[in-house]
Amino acid sequence: MSMDRIIVGSEEWCGLPKLNIPIINVRVDSGAKTSALHAVNIVPFKKDGTPWVRYDVHPLQNDGKTTIHCESPVLDRRKVKSSSGLVEVRYVIKTVLSIADASWPIEITLTNRDSMGYRMLLGRQAMSGRILVDPQASFQLGMVSPSVLEEHYRVHVIKPSGLKIGLLASNPNLYSNRRIIEAGEERGHHMEFLNIKDCYIKLDGNNPEMHYRGGRILDDFDAIIPRIKPSITFYGCALTRHFEAMGVYTLNTAASITQSRDKLHSLQLLINNGLPIPTTGFANSPLDTDDLIKMVGGAPLIVKLLEGTQGKGVVLAETKKAAESLINAFKSLGTNILVQEFIKEADGKDIRCFVINGKVVESIMRTAAPGEFRANIHMGGTAQLVKISPEEKRIAVLAAKTMNLKVAGVDIIRGRNGSLLLEVNSSPGLEGIEGASNKNIAGIMIESIEKDLKQKRKLAVK
Structure with a gap:
């Protein structure tokens, strides 16, 4: 029986000829039922009255410049729970798989697989009766050289013709950072990852400069996207401020990032603008512990480090x-803390609204993992799309405006007396929101830079 079947390893090269994808590196996964293809800019439309979907495929790993534009009839829409816990509604298409010297029709779901590395996953449904898997092996059907890939795909490479945009961050392999680079390249911009630790500043009243590893002077960027992790807020904001002084557009300013990272200051700004927050206490003396607990309605309650982020x-x-012990322990360490009422009826759920240039572009409901009270996908939580109320939209937009953030993740919790604002994040992650929505959030971020710079240049001409 095995003589009639193709023997493959854990990864192979195959093709999707009907989609104009002659060769693609595929992850062979018999644990997954349906195959999946990395696709972005997924847009449904009607052709002759039937549902179709238009989408872009980047067939090569870590490459957003090579783009195949595809259109397919929609076979189905299915709810799929990914390995990271995200619940997505994916479009399903039917196409032809070409592998070795054989080909046959298969079903494929369209999803953003950037966090998975491989641009395609081959599930057991597509392999049934035709393929045997040797999980210890790989590339049983042969390797493909870079020159062959270049020959196949050179006509599909987008040549940079737009802006030069720097992504100022710490980890080039982070999902959000890879997606922003990819989205910029899709739109024809020259994108460059700038590692924060490799940047250093020349302070000069006449000629301020930003230097990079090896002595290179960074003096030709049109825009900078700062994505600064909390542990290096001071240095990252100093670099962002210096780019601003050099006349470079920054998607979020250093001042807005700095104030959003100061939880106490940001809460004070938010309540001064009439935004509803959970009752919160802040104190600096162990003697005040009892009254501090009463102030927020007693236990259970939440204790937050001022410098924490992403649920840490x-x-x-x-x-x-437990509250007394925890508060006193933190205070004995000289650590600044906030004490906040616990909204029990939220039941481990919160809403993340992604705001770009004053508009909520998408919202997801995040649900905490069993045994957890924090709704965080990095801690085993799940995420799915949610429809927010006009009041929640108002809260999200006003919160981002109050913090002066062009891009913000605004976290909202639903309590018995209405929706409350939890936090405003200046470097919101894209994985949860893009995974649950299949929306190209990174592309909308790049588009907002294009619009802002176009407006800025119009004003400069006047």
Whole structure:
């Protein structure tokens, strides 16, 4: 029986000829039922009254410049829970798989697979009766050289003709950072990852400069996208401020990032603008512990480190005794903390609204993993699209405006007395929001830079 079947390893090269994709590196996964293809800019439309979908495929790993524009009839739409816990509604198409000297029709779901590395996953449904897998092996059908790939795809490479945009961050392999680079390249811009630790400044009243590893002077960027992790906020904002002084457009300013990272200051700004937040206390003396607990309605309550982010430094104290011990322990370390009422009826859920240039472009409901109280996909939580109310939209837009952030992740929680604002994040992650929505959020970020710079140049001409 095995003589009639193709023997493959854990990864191989195959083709999707009907989609004009002659060769693509595929991850062979018998644990997955349906095959999946990396696709972005997924847009449904009607052709002769039937549903079709238009989408772009980047067939090569870590390459956003090589783009195949595709159109296919929609076979189905299915809810799929990814390995990271995201619940997506994916379009399903039917196409032809070409592998070795054989070809046959298969079903493929369209999804953004950037976080997975491989641009395509081959599931067991497509392999049934035709393929045997040797999981210890790879490339049983042969390797493909870079020159062959270049020959196949050179006509599909987008040549940079637009802006020069720098992504100022720490980890080039992070999903969000890869997607922003990819989205900029899709739109014809020259994108460059600038590692924060490799940048250094020349302060000069007449000729300020930004230097990079090896002595290179960074003096030709049109725009900078700062994505600064909390542990290097001071240095990252100093670099962002220096780019601003050099006349470079920054998607979020250093001042807006700095104030959003100061949880106490940001909460004070938000309540001064009439935004609803959970009752919060802040104190600096162990003697005030009892009154501090009463102030926020007693236990259970949340204790937050002022410098924490992405759910780190956030602890639930379920009893008064636990709250006292926790608050006093933090204070004895000289650590600044906030104490906040626990919204029990939220049931481990919160809403992340992604705001770009004053508009909520998408919203997801995040649900905490079993045993957790924080809705965080990095801690095993799940995410799915949610429809927000006009009041929640108002809160999200006003919160981003109050923080003066052009791009913000605004976190909202639903309580018995209405929706409350939890936090405003100046470097919101894209994986949860893009995974749940299949929307090209990174592309919308790049588009906002294009619009802002176009407007800025119009004003300069006047």
